[in-house]
Each structure stands twice: as structure tokens, then as C-alpha cells.
Amino acid sequence: MATHDTTHERDAGEAQQAGRAARGGGWLRQAITVLISGALVVRGVRKRSLRGIVMAVLGGAILVRTMGITPGTGERERPVGRAATGGTEVTRSITIGRPADELYEAWRDPGTMSEIMGHFAEIQSAGDDRLHWTVHGPRGWEASWETRIVDDQPGELIRWRSPTDAMVPNEGVVRFDEAPGDRGTKVTLSISFDPPGGNIGEAAARRLDLVPETIAGEALSRFKSLVESGEIPSLDENPSGRGSGDMV
Amino acid sequence: MKALTWHGKQDVRVEDVPRPSLVNPNDAIIEVTATAICGSDLHLYHDRIPSMQKGDILGHETMGEVVEIGNEVESLEVGDRVVVPFTISCGSCWFCEEELYSLCDNSNPNAEIARSMLGHSPAGLYGYSHMMGGYAGGQAEYLRVPYADVGPITIDSDVPDEQALFLSDVFPTGYMAAENADIEENDTVAVWGCGAVGQFCIQSAWLLGADRVIAIDRFPERLSLARDHGDAEVINYEETEVYDRLMEMTGGRGPDRCIDAVGTDAHGTGVTAASDRMKQRLRLEDDRPYVLREAIKCCRKGGTLSVPGAYVGHVDTLPFGALMNKGLTVKTGQTHVQRYLDPLLQQIEEGEIDPSFVLTHERPLENGPEMYETFNNKEDDCIKVILRP
Ligand SMILES: NC(=O)c1ccc[n+]([C@@H]2O[C@H](COP(=O)([O-])OP(=O)(O)OC[C@H]3O[C@@H](n4cnc5c(N)ncnc54)[C@H](O)[C@@H]3O)[C@@H](O)[C@H]2O)c1
Ligand SMILES: [Zn+2]
Numbered sequence: 001m002a003t004h005d006t007t008h009e010r011d012a013g014e015a016q017q018a019g020r021a022a023r024g025g026g027w028l029r030q031a032i033t034v035l036i037s038g039a040l041v042v043r044g045v046r047k048r049s050l051r052g053i054v055m056a057v058l059g060g061a062i063l064v065r066t067m068g069i070t071p072g073t074g075e076r077e078r079p080v081g082r083a084a085t086g087g088t089e090v091t092r093s094i095t096i097g098r099p100a101d102e103l104y105e106a107w108r109d110p111g112t113m114s115e116i117m118g119h120f121a122e123i124q125s126a127g128d129d130r131l132h133w134t135v136h137g138p139r140g141w142e143a144s145w146e147t148r149i150v151d152d153q154p155g156e157l158i159r160w161r162s163p164t165d166a167m168v169p170n171e172g173v174v175r176f177d178e179a180p181g182d183r184g185t186k187v188t189l190s191i192s193f194d195p196p197g198g199n200i201g202e203a204a205a206r207r208l209d210l211v212p213e214t215i216a217g218e219a220l221s222r223f224k225s226l227v228e229s230g231e232i233p234s235l236d237e238n239p240s241g242r243g244s245g246d247m248v
Numbered sequence: 249m250k251a252l253t254w255h256g257k258q259d260v261r262v263e264d265v266p267r268p269s270l271v272n273p274n275d276a277i278i279e280v281t282a283t284a285i286c287g288s289d290l291h292l293y294h295d296r297i298p299s300m301q302k303g304d305i306l307g308h309e310t311m312g313e314v315v316e317i318g319n320e321v322e323s324l325e326v327g328d329r330v331v332v333p334f335t336i337s338c339g340s341c342w343f344c345e346e347e348l349y350s351l352c353d354n355s356n357p358n359a360e361i362a363r364s365m366l367g368h369s370p371a372g373l374y375g376y377s378h379m380m381g382g383y384a385g386g387q388a389e390y391l392r393v394p395y396a397d398v399g400p401i402t403i404d405s406d407v408p409d410e411q412a413l414f415l416s417d418v419f420p421t422g423y424m425a426a427e428n429a430d431i432e433e434n435d436t437v438a439v440w441g442c443g444a445v446g447q448f449c450i451q452s453a454w455l456l457g458a459d460r461v462i463a464i465d466r467f468p469e470r471l472s473l474a475r476d477h478g479d480a481e482v483i484n485y486e487e488t489e490v491y492d493r494l495m496e497m498t499g500g501r502g503p504d505r506c507i508d509a510v511g512t513d514a515h516g517t518g519v520t521a522a523s524d525r526m527k528q529r530l531r532l533e534d535d536r537p538y539v540l541r542e543a544i545k546c547c548r549k550g551g552t553l554s555v556p557g558a559y560v561g562h563v564d565t566l567p568f569g570a571l572m573n574k575g576l577t578v579k580t581g582q583t584h585v586q587r588y589l590d591p592l593l594q595q596i597e598e599g600e601i602d603p604s605f606v607l608t609h610e611r612p613l614e615n616g617p618e619m620y621e622t623f624n625n626k627e628d629d630c631i632k633v634i635l636r637p
């Protein structure tokens with residue numbers, strides 16, 4: 001499954017962080033979550049340099065004001081659309097100008113999944129409502145797992161889950177609700193990389209730079225772009241003085 | 249190919265970079281024939297827009313010839329001569345359907361960064377930071393144009409480049425700013441800033457029925473253009489106190505409609521100006537809102553403040569009390585360029601307006617770095633620059 005064992009390779013600093021965080025439920029962990037999480041790390045896994053940019057963007061006082069972080073405490077206003085469920089579970093919604101049935105069908109298609117999750121995972125159909133996910137993290141970290149659809153309500157909801165002993169135990173659910181005012185469908189995605197019971201998953205997720213807030217936000221945006229405009233906006237092969245491609 | 253790239257504050261270079269290629273099915277590649285430098289590029293030049301990276305290709309005012317099209321593109325053919333709007337818009341989201349093209353929901357690949365800064369992501373733009381899309385700009389030999397059926401307008405007539413090019417931004421921007429000002433009969437319109445945007449605000453204010461137009465700047469050549477070509481009354485803010493002069497000119501009422509065509513890099517003097525500069529340096533403030541402050545103070549009660557001038561983040565000491573108690577309306581935004589292309593091209597083709605009146609410099613692309621400097625310093629009476637790759 002995975003080429004590395006996260007518990008094994010975890011360095012002292014990180015262990016300390018995790019330990020402190022676990023003890024105090026503490027500010028450091030919160031601060032780290034804030035700094036590496038959600039909106040800050042935009043492309044999570046493959047876009048290492050983006051973090052630097054975004055950190056620079058949000059540096060100093062502007063960070064305080066934009067994100068509502070109080071210096072020294074690491075406290076943070078709950079970001080828009082985020083459920084109050086803790087660090088590794090997130091819920092985000094988006095409104096898409098298409099009927100629920102069509103969106104349900106698209107989400108059910110492994111091809112669509114592979115496109116919209118392409119920003120952080122490679123996805124292949126593994127037959128029988130199963131998908132195989134592979135994630136490449138920084139410094140050669142890699143993990144893979146399988147998910148299976150465990151609840152399927154056509155036009156309304158799809159829930160998938162990995163086995164509990166997966167390297168990164170995770171679970172997701174997407175709901176399709178008619179949006180008010182004839183504006184299409186409200187699509188709500190919840191994902192969790194730390195289902196009840198496990199915290200090894202959380203450590204691994206951190207190691208892999210998996211940031212649920214980012215993954216959920218980007219997956220929804222990509223899904224919306226794909227179904228509304230027929231393509232996902234892309235910076236592949238984008239030229240710059242640094243070469244060809246996104247950020248390079 | 250050759251391109252102008254950003255390398256930090258006041259550091260623009262000519263670099264050899266890879267040629268863009270088709271990526272998505274709705275893309276087109278154009279060979280650039282003319283591209284302009286905009287006041288918005290100067291905000292980048294001053295390193296005021298977050299999330300630029302060294303080597304980013306600049307430029308969002310572009311025209312050229314279509315050389316490649318993706319297999320879903322229907323409205324363009326290889327060989328077409330096109331002007332490319334600076335706003336990248338998908339054409340199919342709610343915002344595009346409402347003709348709010350600069351607010352497109354789908355065109356920003358870095359929507360999450362923009363969301364973290366602004367609450368929501370606006371449309372992707374060319375050459376205007378990673379937060380605003382990260383797309384390579386058009387101050388280059390070639391440009392990749394996404395959603396090619398939605399953006400570019402084909403120019404079939406023999407309207408020359410220097411007349412057509414400004415459809416990409418500054419002409420529609422001035423026009424939308426004047427529309428946003430809600431001009432009514434007998435209205436006096438005051439325009440802060442006599443750059444290309446301000447000049448098109450002045451032209452458009454007349455087109456939309458203004459009774460009187462007053463233009464404010466400090467550079468004599470820009471004020472002359474506003475006066476002689478734009479028929480505006482002018483105020484040099486370095487010689488006169490703007491509030492006093494406007495009250496005198498309007499019998500104490502204040503201009504009915506005020507347009508801020510200056511934006512975040514406004515030039516100011518005095519104590520608040522020094523304090524704004526200091527706060528900017530300490531990153532306590534992102535913008536220098538002198539013109540906003542002044543316009544709020546000057547605007548007639550119940551009037552409208554239209555803001556095409558670009559702002560970045562947080563401003564301090566904005567007289568919101570005046571805004572509220574005087575019952576002002578504020579309208580703003582990046583221009584919904586696509587909305588204005590057809591009607592404004594028609595005006596150009598019918599000879600009602602020749603947008604090239606703002607053009608002062610036309611140079612090869614290789615001279616880009618010097619031209620940024622000249623335009624930035626307003627040297628050599630520079631008002632608008634076109635570069636030819
Ligand atoms: N909303 C949009 O979509 C859009 C599009 C294009 C440009 N813009 C913005 O419009 C603004 C103007 O662009 P431009 O190309 O004309 O730039 P420019 O630099 O050529 O012109 C700006 C003018 O403002 C004048 N100015 C500076 N401080 C002033 C003050 N305190 N009072 C009066 N005038 C003052 C300058 O002397 C200069 O002539 C910029 O902020 C630019 O980013 C916005
Ligand atoms: Zn511009």
C-alpha cells in the first residue's frame with residue numbers, strides 16, 4: 001500500500017508538536033492547522049511553492065486582519081462554510097447551475113472523480129463502486145487506499161468510506177439539494193481524514209500535506225467548472241520565466 | 249518566445265520563455281501584434297499586488313492573430329484578428345449569464361487563494377498575480393486565451409490596432425465607470441485621475457449625458473488632454489485645494505457623480521499621506537485611499553461614487569461616516585469587458601470615437617522595461633504605451 005510508514009519516519013519535531021497538541025488540545029496545533037490548513041495551502045500536495053507565496057501574501061498584520069487570527073493565541077474565526085467538527089473534517093458547499101440528477105450522475109462517474117480530485121490524488125476505478133486513490137506527498141511520501149460507496153441515494157447523496165485500517169482512514173459524503181430561486185443545485189461535500197477512533201490517520205494526513213479544507217474547496221470548484229463550462233481552468237504549460245507549467 | 253516578466257519592485261525584464269500551448273479544448277493561441285501597458289500594471293510594478301512570482305509574464309491588454317484553436321472553439325478561426333478582454337470568463341456560470349464577466353465563478357484556477365483574501369474569487373485575469381488566476385500575460389509574442397468563444401472579439405474591419413486595442417480594457421473601463429456613476433440630466437461629473445482610464449471616463453460621461461465634466465490630476469499634459477480633447481474643466485490638485493475648488497465650481501453642492509480613476513497608488517501629500525505610506529511599509533494597510541477620501545468628502549449628498557481605480561486589500565481612515573450620512577452610493581468592480589465589446593467596437597467603426605487619442609508611445613516589446621519606467625514616472629509626457637512584439 002504505502003511506500004513509507006508515517007509513524008516510523010516522523011521526525012522528532014513533529015512528534016513533539018503532535019504531542020503538545022494532543023496534550024493541550026493546544027494553541028500550537030491550532031496555529032499550525034491555521035497556517036498549513038484550508039485556504040492557505042491552496043493546492044496542498046503538489047504546489048509546494050504556493051505555500052510560500054500565500055504565506056507571504058498573508059504575512060504579518062494582513063494575515064491577522066484577513067483571516068481573523070489573533071496573534072499569540074492562534075485562535076481563528078471559523079472560516080466560511082466550515083463545520084465545527086475539528087481539524088481534519090470539513091464541510092463546504094457550492095452552488096452549481098445544473099439539476100441535481102445531472103450532478104449526481106457526474107459525481108458517480110469515476111472519470112469525473114479522477115478529474116475533479118486530480119489536484120491532490122490519482123483516482124482509478126476499482127470496480128463495484130470502488131475507487132483506488134493514490135496521493136503523492138512532499139519528499140516522496142506516497143499513500144494509497146481504496147474507498148467504497150456505502151450509501152447511494154440517486155439524485156440526493158453519495159457516501160464513500162475507506163476501510164478502517166487504511167493508511168489514511170477517510171470518509172466523504174456529497175449531497176445534492178435544490179438551490180433556492182432556480183439557481184441550480186447546492187452541492188455540499190464533507191470529507192474527513194480522521195474518522196472517529198483513529199488519530200494515526202491524522203498524522204499521516206499531516207505528513208502527506210492533506211488539508212481537507214483545501215481538498216474540499218478545490219474539488220467543489222473543479223466539479224462546478226467542469227459541469228458548467230466543460231473544462232477545469234488550468235495552468236498546465238503556463239509559460240513564465242521559470243519555465244512551462246503551473247508555478248514551476 | 250520573448251516576454252516581459254516581473255521580477256519585483258520596479259524590475260521588469262525581457263526574457264526568453266517557453267511558448268504557450270493549447271491546454272483546454274476551449275483555448276486559442278494568439279500571436280500578439282500589439283499590447284499596452286496599463287495603470288494596473290504599475291500596481292504590480294510597485295509590488296503592491298500580492299502573490300506575484302519572479303518570472304511571471306505581465307500584460308492584460310492584448311490583441312493579435314489567432315494561430316491555433318482548441319477543438320471545441322467555434323467562433324474563431326486561425327487567421328482571425330482579435331482583441332482579447334483582460335477578464336477571463338467561462339461564459340456559462342451564473343455571473344457570466346448575468347453579464348458580470350469579471351466575477352466569473354469558473355475561470356480562476358487559484359480560486360482558493362482569492363477566496364481566502366476576498367471571501368470569494370473573482371474571474372481570472374491575464375498577467376495579474378496568482379491570486380487572480382496565475383495566467384501568463386500578453387506582453388509577449390504569444391498568448392494562450394482560455395474560453396476563446398467568450399472573450400476575444402474579431403475585428404473584421406480595417407480599424408487599426410491602436411484604435412481597436414483599447415477595447416481590451418481602458419475604453420470599456422472608462423465606459424463602465426461612467427455607467428456606474430448613474431449620470432442623469434444636468435449632472436456634474438468629477439473624475440479623479442487623467443490617465444487613459446480617466447480620459448475614457450471623461451469621454452463616456454459626455455456620451456451618457458453629463459452636463460459638466462471636471463477632471464483632476466497634476467500632470468499638465470494629462471490635464472491638457474482632458475481639457476482640449478475631453479472638453480473637461482480641469483483642476484491641478486497640486487495648485488489648488490480640490491474640495492474648495494469643487495465647492496466653488498458647483499456652488500457648494502459638490503459634484504453629483506464622482507469617479508476615482510486613480511486607485512491604490514494615489515499620490516498624496518501631508519500628514520495622512522506620510523502615515524499611509526508608513527502603514528503600507530509595515531503592512532498595516534494595503535492601499536492609499538486619498539482619492540477615495542477626497543471623493544467621499546466632495547460628492548454631492550445622495551450622489552454616486554464610481555470606483556474603477558484598483559484597490560488591493562484594507563484601507564484605513566476611510567470616512568465611512570460621511571459616506572453613510574451623506575447617503576452616497578458606491579459602485580465599483582473590475583470591468584465586465586465582454587459586455588461592452590460589441591457596442592464600443594461599433595462606435596469606433598462608425599467613427600464616433602477614436603480611442604487612440606490617449607496613445608503617446610509606440611515601441612518594440614524589447615523596450616518594455618524602459619517604457620515601464622517612463623510610464624511610471626510620467627516622463628516624456630507619457631500617457632499610454634503600446635508595445636509591438
Ligand atoms: N476597474 C478596472 O477594471 C480597471 C481597468 C483598468 C485600470 N484600472 C485602474 O484604473 C486606475 C487608472 O489607470 P490608468 O491606466 O489611467 O493609470 P495611470 O497611472 O496612467 O493614471 C493615474 C493618474 O492618476 C493621477 N493621480 C495620482 N494621484 C492622484 C490624486 N491624488 N488626485 C488626482 N489624480 C491623481 C496620476 O497623476 C495619473 O495621471 C488604476 O488604478 C488602474 O489599476 C481599473
Ligand atoms: Zn488594464
Ligand SMILES: [Zn+2]
Nearest residue numbers: 338341344352
Ligand atoms: Zn463564468
